[in-house]
Amino acid sequence: MSARTQVEALLTLIRESALKALDDYETHGKEAPTLDSLQKHPLDEAVNKLDFKKTIRKLEAACDQLCSTLAPPSHSIMKRSQDFGWACLRVAVKQRVADVLLKYPDGRHVQDLALEVNIQPMKLAAILKVLATRHCFREVTPDVFANNRLSLCLVSSHPMSAKIDTATYEGQLSAGVLSEYLVTPELGHSIAMNEAAFQYTKKGTPHEQSLFFDWLGLPEQEERRTQFGRSMIAVNEVLGALAPVHVYPWDQVKTICDVGGGIGHFSKALLQNTANTNVVLFDLPETIEVAKADWKSDFEGRVQFAGGSFLEEIPVKGCDVYYIRNVLHNWSDEKAVQILQTVRQAMGPNSHLLLHEAILRHSCKSEFSPMVGLDDAPEPLLANYGEGQINVYQLNMLMLMWFNTQERTPSQLNKIIETVGLRLIKVYDLAEMCLLELVLA
Ligand SMILES: C[S@@+](CC[C@H](N)C(=O)[O-])C[C@H]1O[C@@H](n2cnc3c(N)ncnc32)[C@H](O)[C@@H]1O
Numbered sequence: 001m002s003a004r005t006q007v008e009a010l011l012t013l014i015r016e017s018a019l020k021a022l023d024d025y026e027t028h029g030k031e032a033p034t035l036d037s038l039q040k041h042p043l044d045e046a047v048n049k050l051d052f053k054k055t056i057r058k059l060e061a062a063c064d065q066l067c068s069t070l071a072p073p074s075h076s077i078m079k080r081s082q083d084f085g086w087a088c089l090r091v092a093v094k095q096r097v098a099d100v101l102l103k104y105p106d107g108r109h110v111q112d113l114a115l116e117v118n119i120q121p122m123k124l125a126a127i128l129k130v131l132a133t134r135h136c137f138r139e140v141t142p143d144v145f146a147n148n149r150l151s152l153c154l155v156s157s158h159p160m161s162a163k164i165d166t167a168t169y170e171g172q173l174s175a176g177v178l179s180e181y182l183v184t185p186e187l188g189h190s191i192a193m194n195e196a197a198f199q200y201t202k203k204g205t206p207h208e209q210s211l212f213f214d215w216l217g218l219p220e221q222e223e224r225r226t227q228f229g230r231s232m233i234a235v236n237e238v239l240g241a242l243a244p245v246h247v248y249p250w251d252q253v254k255t256i257c258d259v260g261g262g263i264g265h266f267s268k269a270l271l272q273n274t275a276n277t278n279v280v281l282f283d284l285p286e287t288i289e290v291a292k293a294d295w296k297s298d299f300e301g302r303v304q305f306a307g308g309s310f311l312e313e314i315p316v317k318g319c320d321v322y323y324i325r326n327v328l329h330n331w332s333d334e335k336a337v338q339i340l341q342t343v344r345q346a347m348g349p350n351s352h353l354l355l356h357e358a359i360l361r362h363s364c365k366s367e368f369s370p371m372v373g374l375d376d377a378p379e380p381l382l383a384n385y386g387e388g389q390i391n392v393y394q395l396n397m398l399m400l401m402w403f404n405t406q407e408r409t410p411s412q413l414n415k416i417i418e419t420v421g422l423r424l425i426k427v428y429d430l431a432e433m434c435l436l437e438l439v440l441a
Contacts, residue, residue, distance in 0.1 A: 101137075
């Protein structure tokens with residue numbers, strides 16, 4: 001395909017997906033808000049946005065590929081190399097700039113704002129100009145800044161502010177040492193979970209060998225722990241982690257075991273949206289105690305709690321469905337096999353296992369994806385939707401830097417599934433994530 005043909009195809013994709021996105025907003029009650037809007041749109045809060053997510057995936061992929069095709073290469077690369085937006089976001093969140101601007105919907109001059117957020121005015125102006133240039137905050141008149149649709153995500157009550165905090169602290173600390181860590185003898189080649197880039201940032205401290213979650217569990221890390229928990233709410237929202245509630249045929253299902261279900265984010269949503277299901281929430285005993293306190297008497301009679309380790313035994317036998325989300329990516333292949341083996345041992349002959357994980361696709365075409373039913377990106381987009389799915393590749397870097405683990409490609413997941421003696425019968429493409437339906441082989 002020539003560059004002209006590619007560009008014309010990309011422009012068609014952009015036009016089609018942008019118009020479809022506008023329609024999606026209108027179908028949800030109101031026309032699409034402008035970037036300056038401070039009002040939430042019903043679509044922002046909609047529980048089932050899978051179609052919309054897929055439209056935006058195409059739009060982002062096509063816009064980014066179009067610019068990368070036509071802009072001079074060094075121009076594109078220079079922008080990537082000095083993208084300090086993350087540091088600016090961190091400042092804005094830590095100093096609560098968006099919180100302060102809630103009081104000034106028409107904007108606040110940077111000189112006055114600087115006094116309220118305790119940052120030197122010239123420095124604050126530089127930071128806000130980077131952000132506003134990428135549509136987060138609005139420069140109303142020269143040096144007067146106001147909130148806009150994007151900057152409202154930085155307000156401290158928004159879970160995304162916690163995601164910014166963890167990504168730009170635990171994430172960027174690890175990213176900052178990555179190139180040095182990778183060539184450190186032995187450590188750089190280790191795939192041990194306590195020898196990742198994160199531990200390298202702790203070298204010389206008592207925690208240089210602590211697992212990421214053990215470090216997070218230290219009494220003195222209470223604030224980091226809380227932020228991490230809140231950040232997971234934002235990640236689940238962005239990844240559309242409740243999509244299986246809406247795409248899977250639950251009317252055929254009575255009993256579900258939510259394996260490693262945390263305090264029950266998925267289980268609660270499932271019970272809310274289905275009439276005849278009963279859930280057993282299974283997690284480590286200490287997490288189950290937190291879950292019980294959180295659920296109180298909600299859904300009494302439809303939920304049971306079971307504590308234990310999925311590395312040893314799952315005491316809940318013969319459920320119609322075992323559901324396991326966002327678990328395997330925290331574990332090595334060997335441990336992932338062990339976890340699925342204990343699930344397999346709990347399954348009855350007719351049980352189904354639903355494996356819900358982010359999925360890493362190759363950016364080139366591969367034989368596996370059409371076989372398992374993942375939506376293929378239309379030509380000439382990268383096969384993995386490029387920028388449209390960049391969140392997955394960024395999360396994969398966090399897995400790598402914090403745990404020495406990874407999100408997996410379809411073939412990597414398939415290898416684990418086959419080793420355990422399970423058979424894939426259906427794939428639900430949920431954009432960044434996918435739901436694999438498995439039965440005993
Ligand atoms: C990344 S969280 C995912 C939680 C939930 N499935 C979700 O998607 O929100 C991983 C979960 O695995 C649980 N976990 C870790 N080790 C475990 C073990 N050995 N046995 C059971 N659960 C475990 C953690 O307590 C945590 O709730």
